Amino acid sequence: MMLSNIIANEPINPAQLRQAAQIILALQEELKTRIVKGSGPFLAAIYDEKGNLIAKAANSVVHENCSHCHAEMNAIRLAEEKLHTYDLAPHRLALYVTTEPCLMCLGGIMWSGIRQIYYGVPSKRVEEITGFDEGFKPNWQDEFKKRGITVYGNIEPQVGEEVLAAYVAKGHKIYRPSR
Numbered sequence: 001m002m003l004s005n006i007i008a009n010e011p012i013n014p015a016q017l018r019q020a021a022q023i024i025l026a027l028q029e030e031l032k033t034r035i036v037k038g039s040g041p042f043l044a045a046i047y048d049e050k051g052n053l054i055a056k057a058a059n060s061v062v063h064e065n066c067s068h069c070h071a072e073m074n075a076i077r078l079a080e081e082k083l084h085t086y087d088l089a090p091h092r093l094a095l096y097v098t099t100e101p102c103l104m105c106l107g108g109i110m111w112s113g114i115r116q117i118y119y120g121v122p123s124k125r126v127e128e129i130t131g132f133d134e135g136f137k138p139n140w141q142d143e144f145k146k147r148g149i150t151v152y153g154n155i156e157p158q159v160g161e162e163v164l165a166a167y168v169a170k171g172h173k174i175y176r177p178s179r
């Protein structure tokens with residue numbers, strides 16, 4: 001993995017990055033299976049500091065007829081239900097997601113108390129490959145840093161791009177509001 005390609009809002013901790021890459025690669029691998037079954041193409045997981053999986057979810061916009069059922073939002077909701085709280089901050093949790101969070105999910109993450117975000121494919125590439133609209137997000141990494149939220153991104157992006165391309169190639173839905 002090329003450290004220089006990583007997008008981060010603080011100095012990179014190599015051990016933390018290695019662990020994040022392992023988790024994101026595993027999520028991408030799981031997505032390949034999910035896409036074959038018509039799910040995806042996004043997957044998010046929340047872990048505690050000891051490496052325990054707290055919640056994992058894919059996007060479910062189409063299946064649930066719910067425009068905010070993105071993978072990150074679904075995973076956060078599951079984590080909060082499981083831990084019986086609207087404030088995840090005391091639990092010191094990290095969110096791992098196969099692509100950069102969209103405009104809505106950044107808000108959801110910010111208000112959840114998640115401490116760290118690790119993502120795979122940057123939004124620009126997601127939009128180029130799939131046609132999904134990821135929203136406008138000026139300086140979001142800096143804004144997150146101000147709020148004490150660590151961000152590392154562009155983690156193993158090639159693998160993630162292949163997964164997205166497979167979703168498109170299968171002719172799965174690129175859902176969006178009609179304009």
Ligand SMILES: [Zn+2]
Pocket residue numbers: 070071072101102103104105106
């Ligand atoms: Zn989203």
